[in-house]
Amino acid sequence: MSIDLEALYIDLHRHPELSFQETRTAGVITRELSALGLEFVEGLGKTGVATSIVNGDGPIVWLRADMDALPVAEQTGLDYASTARGTDPAGTDVPVMHACGHDMHVTALLGALEKLLATRDAWSGTVVAVFQPAEEYGAGSQAMIADGVLDAFPRPDIVLGQHLTPLPAGTIGVRPGTQMAASDGVTVTLHGRGGHGSRPHATIDPIVMAAATVMRLQTVVSREVDPREMAVVTVGSIHAGLKNNIIPAEATLELSLRYPDEPARTDVLTRVERVIRAEAAASGAEQPPTIRVDHSLPPTINDAAATARLTAAFDRAFGDGTVIDPGMFTGSEDVSWFARAADVPLVFWFWGGLDPQQYADAVARGTVNEDIPTNHSPFFAPILHPTIERGVDALVVAAKEFLA
Known part of the structure; x- marks a missing residue:
């Protein structure tokens, strides 16, 4: 079985769901996990899903992807643009769009699981994949923890995660210490x-x-x-x-x-x-x-030693110059609750999804703020390739670096 990751991403993008309402998304995830032969627990934190690959003795690595969308009316003009609508917590009918890349996060994690299964002879240990709801509310990770995700699965030795951002496709941005506010x-x-x-x-x-x-x-x-x-x-x-x-x-x-x-x-x-x-x-x-x-939400703080180790692994895998220090992002995340609750290190990085030439032209013109849509913009639209492939490979490289 080989997941058609492009088709999967397009399907998720066309059918976004608001926080704690990701029932269809969870169904897509469980369908793909079943096809991979993986058992899973669903309904964690209301709509969250988690699964594991146990592959002998060794470290336990958690990989996390969030899956909720935003009340934004998409204006990308893509032929797979969202026309979905939803009901917000106040009972208001609102447009819904994957304006923050969480559809790409889910796609990359499913693709990474498939690759890790296919290369089991190259690593040992346990990989736990967490598909988290309601990151945009800052509540999904704690809801999954309250529902016992740390008890239902082996507790991590390290938590890893990534986020799509308006950097050139292929680029990875990570820094030790405070990564997000x-x-x-x-x-x-x-x-x-x-x-x-x-x-x-x-x-x-x-x-x-x-x-x-x-x-x-x-x-x-x-x-x-x-x-x-x-x-x-x-x-x-x-x-x-x-x-x-x-x-x-x-x-x-x-x-x-x-x-x-x-x-x-x-x-x-x-x-x-x-x-x-x-x-x-x-x-x-x-x-x-x-x-x-x-x-x-607490600051997202990357463990210094683990970040240095992972940066070196990314450089080996993708070539020197791939990894940049993007500075501290003023955005916030709830991924660190998993690491804080388990009292283990966290490394959380960004990967680019923009056409490199489009980004370079905007830099040359001095019009990055005007011409490059950011997360939460109605125009946010990552290119499919090599964004999908780099997202998958970054998770695989990261997981294997901390597995035996």
Whole structure:
């Protein structure tokens, strides 16, 4: 049996599913695992799937791929572009797209399992493959852990994972230490007093309160964080009101906060909460704002020794110059919960999916930000080859490096 990885990827891309709703995706995964002759456990963390290849004595290596999509309307123009729709946690009908490459992650891990099975005489030990839901919620890994994935399978000696990114296809980006930032998702409800749009003086307008809060929050990073340090405060969503002549009673903001470590997290969260409460007080709010942390992710920290070892293995396999240090990404991940829960090293790397000439031309023009779609963009569209092959081979090289 040989998996048609291109067809598999296209199928997954056409049928994306939101976090904790990846039932079809899980079904595709279990179908392919069955065809490979592998037993599996499904329903871990609601929709997660895990399997293992036990091949004699030796180390236990966990390989992880996430599989959820995003509420984004695809605009790539591809003939296999998603037209799927889904229902978000608020009950809203939304477009759905694999705008972060998780379809490629699943494809690469299935391809890697097939290769590892075909080369069992070249390694010994145990490979555990984890297909994780709900990375975009920052909740899937902990949900799988809570459902007993660490007990259902041999506990790892190391956790490995990878992520597609807008680098030239063939390139691998990895660094020791902090690879990705810590983050918090925060929901803020500003409480005003509603009323008729013609009588604003009889109300406490939460929309004006929200506007002032959004603008003041921009000063947390620009005026209160040392310019030599990293921090991000993003207001990604504002919801208030239903009609033009009604001043609503509430406004809701959804924030994404990023930082490199716990001290910075404490500092930024404290400043953000101070601004929110102060703006509410300045607006005359009769009730203090409600501030809720929806999820909190630690920084993704690569073990230094394991990263050095893996970098050397990638160089041997793919040639010197393939591996670059991409710097610390301000994005966040929940993969490290697996390594933290098992108290073992983690190495998490990026691999490129862009046409190298397209990327080189954008660099030459100085238009990378304008011309190269990033993860979460409606235009995010990796080239199929050699992206698929490099994703598969990177996982195989990494697994074999830490197996006997």
